Amino acid sequence: MAALLEVENLSVRYGDLMALRSASLSVDEGEVVCIIGPNGAGKSTTLAAIAGGVRPVSGDIRLEGRSIVGRRPEHIARLRLSLVPEGRHIFGTLTVEENLQIGGYMLGDRAAARAGMERLLGHFPRLRERLRYPAARLSGGEQQMLAVARAVMTRPRLLLVDEPSLGLAPRIIDQIYEILLELRQREKLTLLINEQSSARILKFADRIYVLRGGAVQVEGRAADLRDGEAIHRAYFGFGTQDSAPAETAA
Amino acid sequence: MIGFLQHLIDALALGSIYALTALGIGLLFGILRLINFAHGDLITVGAYALIVPAADVTARLMIGSWTPAAVVVAISMIVVVAALLTDAAVFRPLRTASPPTLMIASFAVSYIIQNGILMFYGARPKAVDFWSGANVQITIGALRVPLLQLITLAVTLVLMAALTVFLRRTPQGVQMRAAAEDFRMAQYLGVRGNVVIGLAFAISGVLAAAVSMLYITQSGSLTFQMGVPLALFAFVAVVIGGMGSLAGAVAGGFLLGFIVTMLQAYLPPDLRAFRDAFAFAFVILVLLVRPSGLLPSRTTVERV
Ligand SMILES: Nc1ncnc2c1ncn2[C@@H]1O[C@H](COP(=O)(O)OP(=O)(O)OP(=O)(O)O)[C@@H](O)[C@H]1O
Ligand SMILES: [Mg+2]
Numbered sequence: 001m002a003a004l005l006e007v008e009n010l011s012v013r014y015g016d017l018m019a020l021r022s023a024s025l026s027v028d029e030g031e032v033v034c035i036i037g038p039n040g041a042g043k044s045t046t047l048a049a050i051a052g053g054v055r056p057v058s059g060d061i062r063l064e065g066r067s068i069v070g071r072r073p074e075h076i077a078r079l080r081l082s083l084v085p086e087g088r089h090i091f092g093t094l095t096v097e098e099n100l101q102i103g104g105y106m107l108g109d110r111a112a113a114r115a116g117m118e119r120l121l122g123h124f125p126r127l128r129e130r131l132r133y134p135a136a137r138l139s140g141g142e143q144q145m146l147a148v149a150r151a152v153m154t155r156p157r158l159l160l161v162d163e164p165s166l167g168l169a170p171r172i173i174d175q176i177y178e179i180l181l182e183l184r185q186r187e188k189l190t191l192l193i194n195e196q197s198s199a200r201i202l203k204f205a206d207r208i209y210v211l212r213g214g215a216v217q218v219e220g221r222a223a224d225l226r227d228g229e230a231i232h233r234a235y236f237g238f239g240t241q242d243s244a245p246a247e248t249a250a
Numbered sequence: 251m252i253g254f255l256q257h258l259i260d261a262l263a264l265g266s267i268y269a270l271t272a273l274g275i276g277l278l279f280g281i282l283r284l285i286n287f288a289h290g291d292l293i294t295v296g297a298y299a300l301i302v303p304a305a306d307v308t309a310r311l312m313i314g315s316w317t318p319a320a321v322v323v324a325i326s327m328i329v330v331v332a333a334l335l336t337d338a339a340v341f342r343p344l345r346t347a348s349p350p351t352l353m354i355a356s357f358a359v360s361y362i363i364q365n366g367i368l369m370f371y372g373a374r375p376k377a378v379d380f381w382s383g384a385n386v387q388i389t390i391g392a393l394r395v396p397l398l399q400l401i402t403l404a405v406t407l408v409l410m411a412a413l414t415v416f417l418r419r420t421p422q423g424v425q426m427r428a429a430a431e432d433f434r435m436a437q438y439l440g441v442r443g444n445v446v447i448g449l450a451f452a453i454s455g456v457l458a459a460a461v462s463m464l465y466i467t468q469s470g471s472l473t474f475q476m477g478v479p480l481a482l483f484a485f486v487a488v489v490i491g492g493m494g495s496l497a498g499a500v501a502g503g504f505l506l507g508f509i510v511t512m513l514q515a516y517l518p519p520d521l522r523a524f525r526d527a528f529a530f531a532f533v534i535l536v537l538l539v540r541p542s543g544l545l546p547s548r549t550t551v552e553r554v
Contacts (some may be wrong), residue, residue, distance in 0.1 A: 014464060072443070074437045074440050085435065090435075091427070091428045091431045093427065093431055098428075099419070102424065102425060102439050105441070106441075152438075154439060192515075248274040
């Protein structure tokens, strides 16, 4: 059986810059897969390309075996794939409730959307208290929760989350991961998450890809990578046992 | 005092025309970052659609002679179709183009529409007798007010209220506001980009059609370039109001109407010929004090 998501030899170019060089990855139904990598590794580009926001120059992206390359983002959303982009992209002038409704219109079934919102708000009591607020007035953590809730309103099977921890306090990050894992159970989500650091991720990810310079350096089961040496080597290009190249040069 | 009130009503009527035009331009700018100078020419299309296509100087009414309700429906439909055609033929293929490219494309559309009208109707201005009954003066206390000005104001308020309800209360309206704020994010959430944009063009068409009818009733003359100054003034209104803010576009339209009317009324006669220069000087002053306009939209400020 084909994986839920397969990315094969994906390359993306921004002008002269190759942001992704023939990157491949796959995600099976029900898995939690994480992509980690330093700034500029191409993590966001990978998720944006999968969600249809960036057009690759070559390679293939298949959802349940069907190629989705070149489709518009709104079509891909209808294939039950949803992206929580980096930086959250909340509609600040809309109310919290309207932000959530946007995610539900696609279903074309008002009753189902309303029921979905009710169910979701159970996971996000802070959002329920602020339904009528302009979303711009929410704190950073609340906005991240809104971004996740709004994406889940589209009833995805595969949820892509780009750096949910960005700019948030550790306590809030823990809350957000807790909610993501709850939602994974309740809504039967498969998760593909980007992060810069492996610290939190290793605890609950099934598998990990380390991306650097637009290419996959290492992939493996989180359990096998837990000692950190392989990840460190892939992430920085040198291991903890080696001396850093800069020092050697000096 | 009575004189000033009289001018104030003139200002509100002129401001209404600018505000309606500015709303049409502002709506598309919000979603597409398109500064659509061809919006003025859609107004021209609506005006010419009233008459029989011929090069005669005195126009004979065609659609314009139908019952008012039929006229409103027919002219609105024609202008909406014209607006959708400009999207399908020009702006849709340029979806990923930069704002300057889009603006230049709108100039091209503007010239194409003007030349189309020239071909079928000739270049000379035409006198037209359309709904001239609406120009009667009615007396309110010591004021004598042309009925048309009251109609203009009422139509403007109704259209603004309808647009507000649409944007706040309907799924399509909420999607349109979301797309105006962050188009790509809206698409990620399943909002169909081309549907929202098409709807925005259709609404801008309805607004342009309303201006066509109101404006022709008042001026009684048609020229193939009549929409150009309207689009220019409306664009200025959009800028004064704060690019990307619809409330700002309306405020800017009324402010501009007020300035132009009051300059016309109170400038010494020798200087009246320079009215528009004074008006634009005032606009520059407004922008020096408030560089992002009267009611800037948060999103555009961030984006620029
Ligand atoms: N729209 C764009 N135009 C031009 N270059 C871009 C664009 N988006 C990203 N890049 C470049 O592509 C490369 C990969 O960027 P990407 O955002 O995918 O990295 P990332 O792994 O998500 O980094 P971060 O951890 O900082 O979010 C970087 O060098 C970045 O500067
Ligand atoms: Mg990123």
